[in-house]
Structures are given as structure tokens and as C-alpha cells.
Amino acid sequence: MSAVPTRAVPRVLSIAGTDPTGGAGIQADLKSIAANGGYGMAVVTALVAQNTRGVRSVHVPPVTFLREQLDAVSDDVEIDAVKIGMLADVDVIGAVREWLVRVAPPVVVLDPVMVATSGDRLLRADAEGALRELARLAHVVTPNIPELAILADEPQATTWQQTLDQAARVSARLGVVVLAKGGHLDHDTAPDALVDATGSELLVTVYDASRIETTNTHGTGCSLSSALATRLVGFASPARAVGEVKRWISESIRAGGDLAVGGGNGPIHHFAGMWQRAGLETRPTADEIRTEWWDSIRTVREQIDALPFVLGLGDGTLREDVFRGYLAQDALYLRDYARVLAMASALAPTVAEQAFWAAAAEGSITAELELHDSWLADGAYDGTVADDATTAYLDHLLARCTEGSYDTLIAALLPCFWLYQDIGLRLLPRSHDAHPYRSWIETYADAGIAEVTEAAVEFVTQAAARADDRGREAMRQAFVRSAEHELAFFASPLAKQT
Ligand SMILES: Nc1ncnc2c1ncn2[C@@H]1O[C@H](COP(=O)(O)OP(=O)(O)OP(=O)(O)O)[C@@H](O)[C@H]1O
Numbered sequence: 001m002s003a004v005p006t007r008a009v010p011r012v013l014s015i016a017g018t019d020p021t022g023g024a025g026i027q028a029d030l031k032s033i034a035a036n037g038g039y040g041m042a043v044v045t046a047l048v049a050q051n052t053r054g055v056r057s058v059h060v061p062p063v064t065f066l067r068e069q070l071d072a073v074s075d076d077v078e079i080d081a082v083k084i085g086m087l088a089d090v091d092v093i094g095a096v097r098e099w100l101v102r103v104a105p106p107v108v109v110l111d112p113v114m115v116a117t118s119g120d121r122l123l124r125a126d127a128e129g130a131l132r133e134l135a136r137l138a139h140v141v142t143p144n145i146p147e148l149a150i151l152a153d154e155p156q157a158t159t160w161q162q163t164l165d166q167a168a169r170v171s172a173r174l175g176v177v178v179l180a181k182g183g184h185l186d187h188d189t190a191p192d193a194l195v196d197a198t199g200s201e202l203l204v205t206v207y208d209a210s211r212i213e214t215t216n217t218h219g220t221g222c223s224l225s226s227a228l229a230t231r232l233v234g235f236a237s238p239a240r241a242v243g244e245v246k247r248w249i250s251e252s253i254r255a256g257g258d259l260a261v262g263g264g265n266g267p268i269h270h271f272a273g274m275w276q277r278a279g280l281e282t283r284p285t286a287d288e289i290r291t292e293w294w295d296s297i298r299t300v301r302e303q304i305d306a307l308p309f310v311l312g313l314g315d316g317t318l319r320e321d322v323f324r325g326y327l328a329q330d331a332l333y334l335r336d337y338a339r340v341l342a343m344a345s346a347l348a349p350t351v352a353e354q355a356f357w358a359a360a361a362e363g364s365i366t367a368e369l370e371l372h373d374s375w376l377a378d379g380a381y382d383g384t385v386a387d388d389a390t391t392a393y394l395d396h397l398l399a400r401c402t403e404g405s406y407d408t409l410i411a412a413l414l415p416c417f418w419l420y421q422d423i424g425l426r427l428l429p430r431s432h433d434a435h436p437y438r439s440w441i442e443t444y445a446d447a448g449i450a451e452v453t454e455a456a457v458e459f460v461t462q463a464a465a466r467a468d469d470r471g472r473e474a475m476r477q478a479f480v481r482s483a484e485h486e487l488a489f490f491a492s493p494l495a496k497q498t
């Protein structure tokens with residue numbers, strides 16, 4: 001599943017027993033719900049002193065307290081799905097039953113927990129009938145082969161075909177979809193089957209998975225059922241939800257050994273795939289990146305402000321031939337800058353960004369033509385060749401194009417927007433009707449330029465916020481390098497004079 005929108009996070013309640021070693025029961029359920037994109041909640045039916053080797057004792061709190069827990073959740077929270085695990089005895093089943101009827105959650109998955117992997121009973125034998133009846137209130141039950149036999153009130157299946165037939169009878173009789181688990185068959189595969197005989201035709205979907213050689217299977221049933229409750233909220237088709245869950249449980253079982261928890265049947269690694277795919281690194285926000293990057297070019301900005309060229313531009317004392325020489329370089333720069341903007345458009349991941357950079361490319365060419373028509377119309381600067389500063393800046397931009405990374409390319413393009421807009425704004429108070437460079441200053445202090453600059457900053461910092469550490473650092477360096485080229489570009493016209 002790709003990124004889960006925050007509002008679409010299913011609120012999933014596990015009603016189950018505890019495992020203080022965290023591999024089974026509600027502890028496993030909460031991990032499993034989180035690993036499958038849900039918000040987990042838990043109501044405790046029984047406190048179990050157990051570890052990976054077995055169960056030591058079980059404490060069932062008064063059933064009135066169970067009712068209080070259930071109501072505390074449902075009086076406050078809209079519940080999207082419920083997973084039911086260990087229920088311990090008839091009284092607990094009765095309290096859960098009464099609550100289920102009253103609250104009617106939209107998704108109910110019942111894992112008919114009876115006996116732990118270790119062989120210890122987790123449900124009193126005299127409660128099996130009540131559990132069978134409770135199954136009628138569930139949408140899906142997830143029995144293993146021994147549990148299926150008890151739900152069917154029949155002898156245990158010994159083949160996969162018998163399991164499927166028995167699951168169909170249970171499904172029809174109790175009006176519930178059965179996810180039959182073949183993990184207990186002596187096969188080299190670990191098949192599961194979603195069997196639905198509640199309608200007019202029998203629907204069977206089989207999920208094959210290779211059997212993993214491992215002892216880390218403590219809590220697999222708990223984890224599977226709570227993952228399924230979570231996934232059923234998001235998926236229109238239960239068959240697809242089971243497919244996702246099956247792939248997730250296989251990868252989690254496979255990685256169980258990495259955890260090294262306990263000396264018996266260890267837990268599965270609920271987050272193995274997620275950690276591997278997404279990592280643990282945190283990411284700064286786009287706003288934080290905006291501040292950090294602007295700060296990181298503070299010295300460059302101060303140096304630009306102190307340049308005789310910029311000071312002369314501000315107070316109007318700059319010699320016109322120097323300014324025109326600068327504009328001739330700028331015209332050369334803008335022509336290639338437009339090509340680089342066009343490349344950013346070609347690489348853009350979204351239509352909005354593609355359109356933005358294409359429009360900026362067009363704007364850049366138009367600006368170059370306007371320079372020729374206004375300040376450079378007399379042709380005195382025709383034939384000007386790019387000086388060292390212009391060449392170095394363009395080489396840097398063109399090298400980012402060759403690398404082919406959209407992110408670093410747009411980071412390199414940003415200073416030209418941001419620094420010019422900033423300079424324009426700060427020189428504006430010094431402009432006046434008779435100021436020789438008024439039109440230049442007003443061009444960059446214009447509201448339209450501010451809007452375009454803001455959009456560019458947004459696109460770049462959003463891309464940086466999505467990038468991993470290494471990608472973000474490459475972007476920052478490309479950005480800083482361009483800012484330094486801007487400084488050299490502004491310094492160059494007067495450096496040539498001396
Ligand atoms: N060794 C294994 N290799 C691959 N998948 C497995 C393995 N063991 C269990 N599974 C899968 O894990 C899920 C839970 O199955 P299992 O039959 O173990 O349930 P269970 O007996 O109710 O679990 P529990 O151990 O919690 O009582 C099923 O999808 C099953 O196919």
C-alpha cells in the first residue's frame with residue numbers, strides 16, 4: 001500500500017488477551033494494525049503470564065470491567081474494524097457478544113483462539129459452543145485446522161481438500177466468511193483459503209505461500225487476523241485484502257529471526273518490510289528547508305549586497321557602459337538558462353511543475369529579447385561572448401541537466417529566482433522617477449515575480465522534503481553553488497574594469 005492519507009487511517013480495536021513478551025495477543029495486534037496502516041486500540045480480555053516458551057498463568061479480570069473498557073472505547077471513538085482474539089471463557093464471550101450486537105462495528109474479524117502454539121489452553125473447553133455462536137456475529141473468522149474442526153463441530157481435517165470442504169460447511173452454517181489456514185498441515189507450502197458460502201454460490205480463493213523454515217511463529221494467527229481487520233476497511237474486495245495480508249505476514253515471519261526475542265517460539269517481525277522499504281529517518285518540512293537554505297547563503301547574500309556593482313545599481317551611480325556590459329552577459333545567460341528550465345519541465349514529475357518550468361523558460365527567453373530591444377538595441381554589444389563568470393554558472397547548470405536528477409536541477413535553478421526577487425525588493429525603496437536603473441529594479445520587485453518566485457521556492461522545498469538525506473544534501477549543494485555563481489556574476493562587470 002502506498003502512503004495512507006491521514007483521514008483514511010482505519011481505527012481498529014483489538015479485543016484480546018495479553019502477551020508481556022509482545023509476540024502474541026494485543027501487543028502483536030497493535031503492531032500488526034500499525035504495520036498495515038491502521039490506528040490500533042486494545043481492550044484486554046485476559047492477562048496472560050506467558051513468554052515464547054509457554055503460558056504460566058491466566059488472570060481474567062471481572063467481566064464488569066471488560067464491559068467498562070468496551071464502552072469507554074465505543075462511547076468515544078468511531079470504530080472502523082474490530083479484531084477479536086482470546087476470550088477465555090463463557091462470561092467474556094457473553095459480554096463481547098452483547099457489546100457487538102449493540103455497537104455493530106462495520107468490520108468484525110474473529111480469530112477463534114483456543115490453544116496456544118505451546119499447547120496451553122486459552123479458552124475453556126466449555127466455552128467452545130458459545131464461541132461457535134459468537135462467530136455468527138463476525139464477518140470473517142480465521143481458524144487454523146484444529147479450530148476449524150471445533151467451529152464445524154466435526155473431526156479435524158487431515159487434507160487441504162477436507163479443510164476447504166469443512167470451511168465451506170462452517171461458512172454456510174454460521175453465515176460467516178472463513179479464512180482457513182493451512183499452516184498446521186504437513187506440507188511444504190503454507191496455503192490459506194478464503195471460503196465464502198454465505199451467498200448463492202460458493203466462492204473459494206486460495207493463497208499459496210511457500211512454508212518458511214522457522215520457529216518464529218508465535219502470534220502468527222493474532223497478527224494475521226488483526227492485519228486483515230485493518231486491511232478490510234480500505235479494500236472493497238476481501239480477496240485482495242487477504243492477498244496483501246498474506247504477503248505481509250510471509251515477509252514478517254521470514255524476518256522474525258532478526259529480533260532474537262526469547263528462547264522458544266519467537267515473534268514475527270511486524271515492521272521488517274516497512275523499515276526496509278521506508279527506513280527510520282525523519283525528514284524536515286518544506287518550511288524548515290526554506291529557512292535553512294536561505295540561512296546557508298546568508299554570507300553570499302551579504303557579499304552580493306556589498307558589491308560596488310550592486311551598490312552602484314542601488315544608488316544609480318553605476319556607469320551605464322558597465323551596466324550594459326552586465327546586461328549583455330545576462331542576455332547570454334538567459335538564453336541557456338531558458339534551455340535548463342525547459343529541461344526541468346521535461347523531467348517534472350507532475351503536470352503543475354511541468355507547466356511551471358515551461359512557463360519560466362518562456363519568460364526567460366522573453367526577458368532576453370526585451371533586453372535586446374531596450375538597453376542593447378543599438379547593437380553595440382552584439383557579438384559579446386560569455387565571460388568566465390557566465391560560462392562557469394552555465395556550466396554548473398548544464399552539468400546538473402546532464403546528471404538528469406530533477407531535484408538537483410531545480411535546486412540549482414532556484415537562486416536565480418530567489419536572489420533577484422530579493423535584491424529587487426530591497427533596492428525598490430531607493431528607486432525614483434529619475435533613477436537610471438528604475439526599470440531594472442521595478443522588474444524584479446514586481447508582484448508577478450514575487451508570485452513566480454514563491455511557486456519556485458515551494459516546488460523546490462517540497463521536493464527536498466520528499467527526498468532522502470543524501471538527495472536533499474545534493475540539492476542543497478547545487479542551490480548553494482548557484483548562489484555563489486550569482487555572486488561571481490554580479491562581481492564580474494566591475495572586476496573586468498579594474
Ligand atoms: N512456517 C510458515 N511459513 C509461512 N507461513 C506461515 C508459516 N506458519 C504460519 N504461516 C502463516 O501464518 C498465518 C497464521 O497461520 P497459523 O496456521 O500459524 O495460525 P494459527 O495457528 O492460528 O497461529 P498461532 O500460532 O498464532 O496460533 C497463516 O497465513 C499461515 O499460512
Ligand SMILES: Cc1ncc(COP(=O)(O)O)c(N)n1
Nearest residue numbers: 017018024025116117218219
Ligand atoms: C493472549 C494470546 N492470544 C493468542 C495467543 C495465540 O498465539 P500463539 O498460538 O501463536 O501462541 C497467545 N499465545 N496469547
